[in-house]
Amino acid sequence: MGQLLENILTDNKDSGGIYSRAEEFLQVFKKGTEFTQDLLKENERLRFRVLEVEQQYRSETPNVELQLLKESLQRAEAEKQEILDKIRSVEQENLDFSNRYAEIEAENNLLANLYITTYQLHSTFEVSEIIRIIEEVLLNLVGAEKFALFICDDNEQLFQPTINETGEPQIASVQNSDVRIATALSEGQNWIASVDELKILGDTEVKAVIPLTVDDDVIGVLAVYRLLAQKSGFSEIDEEIFSLLGNHAAMAICTAVLRHESVGRINLRQGFLAQV
Amino acid sequence: MSEYRVLVVEDSPTMRQLIVFALKRIRNLYIEEAADGVGGLKKLSAQKFDLVVTDINMPIMDGLKLVSLIRNDPQYREVPVVVITTEGATEDRDRALALGANEYITKPIQTARILEVARKMLGI
Numbered sequence: 255m256g257q258l259l260e261n262i263l264t265d266n267k268d269s270g271g272i273y274s275r276a277e278e279f280l281q282v283f284k285k286g287t288e289f290t291q292d293l294l295k296e297n298e299r300l301r302f303r304v305l306e307v308e309q310q311y312r313s314e315t316p317n318v319e320l321q322l323l324k325e326s327l328q329r330a331e332a333e334k335q336e337i338l339d340k341i342r343s344v345e346q347e348n349l350d351f352s353n354r355y356a357e358i359e360a361e362n363n364l365l366a367n368l369y370i371t372t373y374q375l376h377s378t379f380e381v382s383e384i385i386r387i388i389e390e391v392l393l394n395l396v397g398a399e400k401f402a403l404f405i406c407d408d409n410e411q412l413f414q415p416t417i418n419e420t421g422e423p424q425i426a427s428v429q430n431s432d433v434r435i436a437t438a439l440s441e442g443q444n445w446i447a448s449v450d451e452l453k454i455l456g457d458t459e460v461k462a463v464i465p466l467t468v469d470d471d472v473i474g475v476l477a478v479y480r481l482l483a484q485k486s487g488f489s490e491i492d493e494e495i496f497s498l499l500g501n502h503a504a505m506a507i508c509t510a511v512l513r514h515e516s517v518g519r520i521n522l523r524q525g526f527l528a529q530v
Numbered sequence: 531m532s533e534y535r536v537l538v539v540e541d542s543p544t545m546r547q548l549i550v551f552a553l554k555r556i557r558n559l560y561i562e563e564a565a566d567g568v569g570g571l572k573k574l575s576a577q578k579f580d581l582v583v584t585d586i587n588m589p590i591m592d593g594l595k596l597v598s599l600i601r602n603d604p605q606y607r608e609v610p611v612v613v614i615t616t617e618g619a620t621e622d623r624d625r626a627l628a629l630g631a632n633e634y635i636t637k638p639i640q641t642a643r644i645l646e647v648a649r650k651m652l653g654i
Contacts (some may be wrong), residue, residue: 359641359642360552362641362642363640363641363642365643366548366551367548369551370544370547370548370551371544373547374544376544378544387543387544390542390544390545391544393637393638394542394544394545394548394637394638394639395544395548395638395639396638397637397638441604482616482637482638484636485638
C-alpha cells in the first residue's frame, strides 16, 4: 500500500502542496508502521515473558504445595501418634480397672462366703444342724465331694465320725489314722494339698485336714478326700473358709453341746448378769 | 419401689442366703424365698415375678417339676427360670433346659455368676 501511495505522489509531484502533504502523510504512515512493528515486538516479548512466568509458576507451585502437604502430613502423623499413645494409655487404664474389678469381685465372693458360713454356723444350737451346715459349706462353697468330720473322744485318742462320705463309719484311733490327720490333731495346724500334691495323691488319701479348735484345744478334725470334678485345686477362698470352719465350727459345736447339756439348769439372763 | 421381683427356691438355708446375698447387689430388686417347689408355686400364684431361681434337688417338689409346672401354666409360662445344678449332674441340667429353663448355674456357686445370669435374664 505504501508503494502505491508513493507512485501516486510521484505522478503528482508537480502538484505543489499536495506533494508536501503526501510526504507528511507518508512520514506519519512510516512512523505508524514502525510503531506497529515495535508494538508487535513488544507483544512478542511480553507473550514470551508470560510463557516464562507461567512455566516458572508451574514448576514452582508443586514444590510449595508439596511442602505444605508434607507439613500437614507431619502434623497429622504427630496427632495420630498422640492419639495412639492416649488410646494405649486408656487401654492400660481400662485393663487396670478390669483387673481391679475382678479382684474386688473375688474379694466380695470371699467375704460373702465367709459371712454366710459364719452366720449359718452360729444360727443354731442343734449339733445336727451345725453338721448339716458344715456339709453344705464343704459341698456348695468349697466344692468338696467326699469328706469326713471326726470328733475326738475325751482322752483325745479316738475319732467319732459324724460326717463320713468316705466309707464305713468306723471309729478310728489317732495312731491308725492318716499321718496328716494325726499331725493336724497334735499341732493344730491346717494342711491343704497343693495342685501338684493333688496330682500324686491317691483317691482315698486325704487332700486337706482342718483341725477344729477352740482356743488351743483341738476337738476334732475335718478331712477332705475328694473334690468335685471341676475343681483342680484349692483356692484362696477355700483356704479362708477352712480356717473359718476350723474355728467357728468348733465353737458352734461346743456352744451347742454346752447349751444342750445346760438346758433347764442355767438361766441365761442371770448367768450373763452375774458375769458382767 | 422395687423394679424387679425375683423368687429364689432353695431348700438349703446356706445356699439360699448366698443367692439372696448376691442378688441384693442389684438395685431395685425385691426377693422372695421358698424352701421347696410347693412353696415356690404358692408365691408364684400370689404375686408376679420377673425371674425364678430354683435348685433342682429339693424335698416335696423338686426343681424339675417346678420348671415343668411353670412352663405349662399360662399365668407364668413367660417368667424366666434359672436352675442350680451340680457340675456332674448334666442329665438334670439338660432335662431342666429341655423342660423350659432358660439358664443354669453350677455349684459351687460364685456370686459373680449369679449376678451375671440374673442381669442377663432381667435384661439389665
